[in-house]
Amino acid sequence: MSEVRCLNCLKRFTVHSQVKEASCPHCKTKYRISWPTPNQAKVRGLA
Amino acid sequence: MWNRKIAIVDLSAKTVTAKPIPREIRKKYLGGRGLNMYLLYNHLQPNVDPLGPENLLLVGSGLLAGIPCLGSGRCDIAAKSPLTGAVGDSNIGGFFAPELRLAGYDHVAITGKADSPSYLLLKDGAIEIKDASHLWGKDTFDTQEALRRDEHDEKLVSLVIGVAGENLVRYANVRTGMKNAAGRTGMGCVMGSKNLKAIAARGTTPIEFADPDNLLRYCREMNEMITSTRWAKAQSRWGTMIIYSNTNTTGLIRTRNFQLNRLVDGEDLEPENIDRYSIGTSGCFGCAVHCRHRYVLKEGPYAPLYGEGPEYTSLGAFGTMLDCRKMETILVANHLVNKYGLDTLETGGLIAWAMELYEKGLINEESTDGLQLKWGNEDVVFDLIRKIAYREGFGDTLADGFKPAIAKVGTDSEYYAIHVKGMSNLHSDERPTPSFALGIATSTRGADHLRSRPAIDMYGLPENMLKEIYGGSVATDYSSYDGKSRMVWWQERLYAVTDALGVCKFQTVFCAVHAPKWREFSTLINLATGMTITEDELMRVGERIYTLERLFNLREGFSRQDDSLPDRYFTEPTPIGLPVAKGKKIDREKFDAMLTEYYDLHGWNLQGVPKSETLKDLNLSKEPSKLF
């Protein structure tokens, strides 16, 4: 589990471990996700 | 550290003297950029030719050089800029600053011009001006290797220029190691104008600190503080390129010069793709973050090639701005500019401008000596980089920077030139972010993010947290203009102090909120030097440094008019991006109001001239004063 900040609405949301895609539950923007460390996610780009 | 001196070198007269650095000057300016600005403002005659022998080249290690934390190996290089005519100042990491200090010196002031190619050697107190004829024409990597060989010392550390500096390209940089560069404002050009190929240092004189045991303990705390931030963890993994993930996704990145704000189909430039080429990361002196990759190209026409980086800036300079979409293009271009000693941002910015002029028909193959300056044409990019460094054909036009190039190509071309005060902006698109836009406009060295960028503005932090950091009200929304002048003012002072201490900007409040800042810096100064400088006093040191730079620029004829943005920021809305960044442009009236507010915070009048009470308050009323 980790959090990322949505780049559109700037709210943080939870992503599950090692997922490769996730959508912001607030504004629905869909991202590709990557993991700089096993416990920390970041946005990679738009899905 | 108190016995470290300033070396004063006159290359024309071939004389060298050394002077102590008085404590009261240390307390006012610390070291690095701060002390360099004191020296520059007070010892350079106004309105000199930046390429004349009278220009003063200053090299200074930060006050904290040598402590085991926060990347304390940073060195500051200053002179009057041959690119802009304003303050020339550029900060460089790597290993030079601690080595200079171990050699017995904290600052080197160089004036005059050597009658033939020379290098300066500082070794355990001794200083020699030595012949560099055999090094002239060598690239930046070979020059360093040759110096280590010539001096029979594998631990020799050098600041060098490449052929770009020799050929007086006005944005030639100064380099050390494989990757580190004092990139901006053409300090390598100043070295070239002095026939100075390199400054080499080597020393074994230990650096003493006031309270070594507590310093060691505190440094460890500092390293933990920075490496526990989310920002540093990601940066340790993929370097500054991680910014691309946010900016390109959002739509904050200049593409095709200034036509788009996101590189569509730009997946290959994502930082994660450096893993294909990386053999590991590399760090500057005293750095626990290690943000650059060591990369190898094993295949293709440029292989085999070993390089370090690339930085986020190169992804823009040779990627998005030129519409080149392959990571390999970036790796090769990064290697080439490093080898020749060219500033990546200026080079990419000028090529992007030329490509747009070519597209718009303002230049054609006749003016570019046959080069087809089409978007994404990587071979032309590589060729043009070389031509700039050697001042060949169209490369010669671009080698003088924006203002002379516009004069040569024609005034119609000015609209497409994305520069402030004659210096190219990096590839970020500041139209959706007024705080960033103000920062590049007010930057004393021309368009640049490293003077003030409040990157944490992007995080939508709660107002109470912003108030606590910035000491006043700042809007959460990054597209707002409210309180953003305060942010820029605060960051300008913080970065001035960071550069004076010689620690890394990425290890203070730049991209990470919970990073060391005033209080931690104050503690480090006390433990390392014994000086007591409170947080408030430290902010005043930042103000003093920034105000002195302002005074320098005013003396050189700059004014409020120069604290502005290219017209396109005000006229063209961003065409694409996430809803938060799309359709944005800078509002001229709000921008002006923000600028006035910003002057007021600094204690400068409506024209941006420091008020007499401000100068008095900063103990600047008696400047110029002399150290030598």
Place this chain on the structure above:
Amino acid sequence: MQRILVVDPERCTGCRLCEAACSLFKEKKCAPEHARVQVTKWENQGIYIPIVCQQCETPICEVVCPMHAIKRDSNTNAIVIDENTCVGCRLCAQFCPIGGISIDENASRLIKCDLCSGDPVCVEFCQPEALKHIEPLKLGTMKKRTAAEKYSEYLRKTLDTH
């Protein structure tokens, strides 16, 4: 439990925090030349190798010392020089095959890692963990795991498991 100081050059970033921290702790100064651990670099190829005394099982320094001034500290497992017995012949530094003992610039002092009484400062400062102070068995396990990871990637691909 006995621990050993292990160097993993593949993880070294060349930042020299180890040198700065070691000398600050042992010498109370920043004196990389006096640091017990030092990073040797091939900068133009991006190769960095920290070199530090390996506290050998059969220490050549101990063997060649005519004064029997070099002994193992049973608490830390470090090979230490007894300054009161040492006559400064420097044979130890000359015979050590890995440069584990340095001589200072005045040729008056031997400089050697003593594992900081059991908690090496360099290890505390080495963020990428190129320097580790670990139980001997762990080294083998660690190396085996690194090698096995490569095979596991291959297996995951061929067996299509996750």
